Amino acid sequence: MQSKSLLKEIEKLQADVLILEGTPQTRNNIQNYIQDYCERFIQSLPSRDGFIASHNQAENFYNYPITDDGYPLDEIIRVFEQSVDQPGLNAASGRHLGYVPGGGVPTAAAGDYLAAITNKYAGVFFAGPGAVRIENQMIQLCAKAIGYTGNYGGNLASGGSIANLIAITAGRDAHGIMGRNYHKTVIYGSKHMHHCIDKSIRITGLKECVYRNIELDGNYKIDTNKLADQIEQDVKNGLSPFLVIASAGTTNCGVIDPLDRIADICDKHELWFHVDGAYGGLFCLLEEEKFKFKGIERADSVVIDPHKSLFLPYGLGIAIVKNVNHLLKSQFYEADYMQDAIENRNELSPAELSPELTKHFRGLRMWLPLQIHGLKPFKSALREKILLTKYFREALVAIPNIRIVNEPELTIFAYRYENNSFSKQRNNQINKKLTEEIHKEGKVFLSSTNIDDEICLRIAILSFRTHIYEIELALNEIKTKLESIIKMH
Ligand SMILES: Cc1ncc(COP(=O)(O)O)c(C=O)c1O
Structure with missing residues (x-):
């Protein structure tokens, strides 16, 4: 008798839960409605403003708290249109010419949709071998563009900031820098490097190191004579130079630091050479532009942002490390409950090369557009x-x-x-x-x-x-x- 009522209760809950799956009809309705909205949005872009100054700051949201029963779709999308789509920067627009514009190629959205519906697990090779291979293929494409060969490896992160954090952490661990050495360790950057690098330095604890802001030359690039002199001086004074950060396309002026000369200096002193190419790195895809980046292939780590210069929607930045073992050392883990996955390792997995375990299958939003359109x-x-x-x-x-x-x-x-x-x-x-x-x-x-x-x-x-x-x-x-x-x- 008791199990009968239990069954009834379970069935009742199951009926509620089935709403989450929907039926072919309800799924079609929602998809068509959203698809129509997206189509109208794309078609309206050429005539829409690049920025709408919002005075009420989208406060309309507060009239729509999350309830037990939800709202009709047309009402929800109306709120979205008024309070999300309209106010602020229209980042999907070609009229966005500020900061560093992103993109939003529609086929990338199709990739995200596929990733969400199939929900393939892209963190570990054992669970999603195809998904992991796609992510690694995207890293290979970028690595090849910058001229890396050999034993490189990387990670598809959520953007340039996290990719820089991963790369700088790898540098710290490759050089075995511990808290007790921080006060004698020196980092070299410039005031035109992106502020996310300063955040990375703070997050990794490296803020306690000595930091040298190297002067810029007349073209707003790192003055390499000043850099070389400063390093010599620091060595003489008993300090331990460790990391040089250069930009392949600064955010302020879009210029590329003298990468080859910086690589020479780093080689001489055995320093970790990091290049932030979040904005500019993918211009290496153009044969005629490659000469501007000479030396990027000598960097120990490079960051590239496909959500900038590959025109993808926000949510994809790549960290690539020249010797993947450094990245592996920095991010490697073992856990008893992961033993099946570790024993089946044919290809390195994102979870071994980044702080994330479960993650968005980001590779698909890059892979699908590249497969459909070609380069x-x-x-x-x-x-x-x-x-x-x-x-x-x-x-x-x-x-x-x-x-x-x-x-x-x-x-x-x-x-x-x-x-x-x-x-x-x-x-x-x-x-x-x-x-x-x-x-x-x-x-x-x-x-x-x-x-x-x-x-x-x-x-x-x-x-x-x-x-x-x-x-x-x-x-x-x-x-x-x-x-x-x-x-x-
Ligand atoms: C050169 C550079 N590095 C890093 C970043 C940070 O990247 P994200 O905004 O993807 O975190 C930016 C952003 O504009 C950038 O221009």
Whole structure:
């Protein structure tokens, strides 16, 4: 009798749970509804603004708390459209020309969908041999592009920040640096390296090391003479130089540090050489651009972000370590409950090369677009961005009192309004106002930066949806806004 009522209760719960699976009909309805929304979204992109300043900051959400029974789909998507899709930066738009734009190729979304429905376990080879091979194949593609050969290995992380953290941790462990050595250990970087590296240094405990901010040369690249001198000085003073961090495409100016020369210095002193190529690294896919990156293949670790320069949706950055054993040493684990997996190791698994165990099957969002489209359109997009940057630079210098702060090397550079008869403060105010006015209007999104106490604007051309139309729009915005600001000043 008791087991009968128990069964009844179980059946009742089972009926509730079946809602999660849905039926072919309900699944189709939801997919079609979302698919229609996505299609309208993509088709609206060319005419949509790059930025919508939001005053209520999407507060509408609070009217929709999570309940026991949920809401109708059309209502949920309406809230999403108003409170998520509309306000703020339109990062999927070709008019996003600030920070470092991402992308969102639709076939990558199809990869995410496949990954979510099949839910293949991509952390461990034993559980998902095909999934792990896909992830390793994506690492091979990037490693080959930067010129790595031999026993390299890496990990598909969630983005550039985590990939940098993984690489710097590998460097720390490869050099056997323990807390007791930190006060004598020296790290070399520059003020134009991305701030996520400083976070990595803090998270790894390396903040207690001596940190040397190496001066930049006239092109905003690490001054290698200063670097070499500083290292010699530190050795003389009994310190232990350990790590040099360079950028293959800085966020501020888009320039590539002198990688080959830095590699020479690192070789001489047996230092770990880390290159943050989150923004620029994938330009190595272009044969004609490779010479700019000479020396990247000598780095001990490199970071590359396919969610930047391979135009994927946010959520994919790759750490590659030249000698995979260093990464393995840094991240390796063993656990009794994982013994089946460890005994069946044919290929290194993401779980052995990163802090994650269970993880999103990120490889699929990169693999599927590359399989469907091939590399050619991706390379064409990168080439198009380089030419658009040249075009933008040429048009910009024709605007009175615009100074190109650094010559573009890839697709990011800084520029500013600078009237020589105005004070530095007044010029700064004008550049600040120009950025604010562009944001207020929102037609395109440009961001600003501070270089040597001068407020500059930057352009970052990296969305696969940015074409000549968007560049003309940006130029027009800069010209018209500047004219009215100058009139008021
Ligand atoms: C050079 C560089 N490194 C690292 C990062 C951080 O990457 P993510 O935002 O993917 O964490 C960025 C982001 O713009 C970057 O430009």
